[in-house]
Amino acid sequence: MNLRRIFLILVPYLWLLALFLVPFGIVLKIALSDIALAIPPYAPTLDITAGWEGIKRFFAGLDFENFVFLTQDDLYWRAYLSSVVIATVSTIATLIVGYPIAYGMACAPRHWQPMLVMLIILPFWTSFLIRVYSWIGILSQEGYLNQLLLWSGLINEPLMIINTNWAVYIGIVYTYLPFMVLPIYATLEKLDGSLLEAAEDLGCSRSSAFWLVTVPLSRPGIIAGSFLVFIPALGEFVIPSLLGGSKTLMIGKVLWEEFFSNRDWPVASTVAIILLLILIIPIILFQRNEQKQREADQ
Amino acid sequence: MTGRFSWFNITALTLGFAFLYLPMLILIVYSFNESRLVTVWAGFSTKWYVSLMGNDAFLDAAWVTLKVAVMSSTLATVLGTMAAYVMVRSGRFLGRTLFSGMIYAPLVMPEVITGLSLLLFFIAIGLDRGVVTIVLAHTTFAMCYVSVVVSARLVSFDRQLEEAALDLGCTPFDAFKSVTLPIIAPAVIAGWLLAFTLSLDDLVIASFTSGPSSTTLPIKIFSAVRLGVSPEINALSTIMIAIVTLGVIVASLISKRAIVRQQEDEQKALQK
Numbered sequence: 001m002n003l004r005r006i007f008l009i010l011v012p013y014l015w016l017l018a019l020f021l022v023p024f025g026i027v028l029k030i031a032l033s034d035i036a037l038a039i040p041p042y043a044p045t046l047d048i049t050a051g052w053e054g055i056k057r058f059f060a061g062l063d064f065e066n067f068v069f070l071t072q073d074d075l076y077w078r079a080y081l082s083s084v085v086i087a088t089v090s091t092i093a094t095l096i097v098g099y100p101i102a103y104g105m106a107c108a109p110r111h112w113q114p115m116l117v118m119l120i121i122l123p124f125w126t127s128f129l130i131r132v133y134s135w136i137g138i139l140s141q142e143g144y145l146n147q148l149l150l151w152s153g154l155i156n157e158p159l160m161i162i163n164t165n166w167a168v169y170i171g172i173v174y175t176y177l178p179f180m181v182l183p184i185y186a187t188l189e190k191l192d193g194s195l196l197e198a199a200e201d202l203g204c205s206r207s208s209a210f211w212l213v214t215v216p217l218s219r220p221g222i223i224a225g226s227f228l229v230f231i232p233a234l235g236e237f238v239i240p241s242l243l244g245g246s247k248t249l250m251i252g253k254v255l256w257e258e259f260f261s262n263r264d265w266p267v268a269s270t271v272a273i274i275l276l277l278i279l280i281i282p283i284i285l286f287q288r289n290e291q292k293q294r295e296a297d298q
Numbered sequence: 299m300t301g302r303f304s305w306f307n308i309t310a311l312t313l314g315f316a317f318l319y320l321p322m323l324i325l326i327v328y329s330f331n332e333s334r335l336v337t338v339w340a341g342f343s344t345k346w347y348v349s350l351m352g353n354d355a356f357l358d359a360a361w362v363t364l365k366v367a368v369m370s371s372t373l374a375t376v377l378g379t380m381a382a383y384v385m386v387r388s389g390r391f392l393g394r395t396l397f398s399g400m401i402y403a404p405l406v407m408p409e410v411i412t413g414l415s416l417l418l419f420f421i422a423i424g425l426d427r428g429v430v431t432i433v434l435a436h437t438t439f440a441m442c443y444v445s446v447v448v449s450a451r452l453v454s455f456d457r458q459l460e461e462a463a464l465d466l467g468c469t470p471f472d473a474f475k476s477v478t479l480p481i482i483a484p485a486v487i488a489g490w491l492l493a494f495t496l497s498l499d500d501l502v503i504a505s506f507t508s509g510p511s512s513t514t515l516p517i518k519i520f521s522a523v524r525l526g527v528s529p530e531i532n533a534l535s536t537i538m539i540a541i542v543t544l545g546v547i548v549a550s551l552i553s554k555r556a557i558v559r560q561q562e563d564e565q566k567a568l569q570k
Binding site: 022128 | 545
């Protein structure tokens with residue numbers, strides 16, 4: 001009995017230790033190393049055969065030089081800042097697009113609701129890459145959107161949308177919309193309609209009842225949805241590299257290029273570590289919100 | 299909240315779903331376009347499907363992707379179910395906080411970081427990059443999703459059923475096999491499907507962990523798409539969307555039938 005339990009715990013535990021924690025430790029270690037013209041392209045490497053001396057030499061070779069380098073080169077902090085700005089703007093845009101949809105779903109007749117939820121989830125099952133790709137044809141200079149706008153006479157020359165931050169915002173709103181709609185729908189769906197009736201009976205107009213009752217009561221859903229969009233959007237790589245232009249700076253793209261194009265592993269690792277440090281704040285806030293929600297439900 | 303359904307709601311839903319589905323519909327329609335210029339309609343044709351079927355590079359990549367997805371989702375389901383069991387049932391043990399941290403962390407970890415760390419790890423231990431490394435990488439992040447899905451089901455599970463089986467002389471393994479597993483099966487299957495689609499879909503982690511001989515379909519699509527829109531990619535996307543839609547419809551029919559059967563069984567049991 002006890003052996004079984006140990007086996008059950010050990011297998012997934014060791015798997016995660018070996019393939020999650022240890023790799024992460026390696027990133028940290030390489031972030032503290034220096035780039036070198038060698039295989040692997042960084043120094044120092046741990047030489048266990050040299051015994052204690054080797055270990056001492058190894059630790060003596062580690063330093064925070066890359067972190068200092070990152071603060072000095074303004075490419076990096078501009079990329080971090082621009083990632084945060086892009087993620088924030090897209091999260092707000094997703095909220096503005098997603099809230100009316102979630103609200104409409106919650107107000108819809110009960111027997112429609114499972115179908116509507118499935119329609120929101122369905123795109124999530126189709127390839128992320130394809131969903132991003134589908135916007136290239138729409139937003140490009142001779143794309144469908146420009147054709148439509150030119151034909152309708154709203155514009156005289158094609159809009160430049162693709163390869164700008166606008167395309168990145170649209171891409172993020174489009175791909176992460178379900179993450180925003182579902183948590184908001186979950187809170188709205190539980191909302192007691194008689195509260196709104198009470199507000200209206202007490203003289204609230206419909207719109208002020210919405211702002212004074214519905215929105216505050218759906219706050220946990222809004223917060224959860226916003227984090228679920230913001231956190232992955234911050235480290236996004238596919239959307240800025242397919243829809244964004246050369247001027248779109250996002251840290252996921254910088255990391256990728258640092259690794260694959262510049263082959264600078266120590267700097268790529270340092271970029272990763274700092275990205276994680278930035279992400280810790282929203283992740284902790286998100287966890288707190290979830291915890292509060294769970295306590296409120298009980 | 300129901301009963302407040304107004305014209306405003308109908309408009310919001312129509313626009314919302316149009317926004318979600320129009321891009322994919324356009325993609326599907328234009329995959330049947332005669333012209334190589336994807337944005338100009340020049341008549342109906344299935345020639346891009348024919349040329350796709352003759353494209354060995356895509357077929358090879360599709361095969362690699364499918365192999366990786368089947369292997370990693372199966373492994374991830376086993377490991378993820380075990381992890382869920384540990385989380386829900388095992389009570390306290392040394393390093394439990396670390397364990398649950400490692401289960402949840404990959405869910406919020408940016409893919410570029412997961413990919414980078416695994417690649418550096420594989421290089422450090424001298425493992426050649428190929429199908430094996432992609433499977434290991436996909437299993438690791440997918441098992442976390444599986445364990446979240448399965449543990450949600452395990453939490454609501456009535457433990458007395460399992461205890462009854464043990465009292466009636468089942469070995470722990472038998473009890474798991476004939477009582478627990480059938481009850482958590484829907485979550486396990488859902489977890490497998492989730493792991494499978496995550497693996498099929500993944501570009502970033504696969505790009506880091508694949509070798510030259512093990513290009514997956516998303517990597518292939520990504521490098522083709524970087525050069526712009528192509529009708530072949532439209533055809534390929536259409537096929538993938540069709541498979542997913544079919545899969546979701548079949549899955550929902552099966553689960554509906556399972557619910558109906560369960561209700562029938564319950565009624566029969568009541569009549570006796």
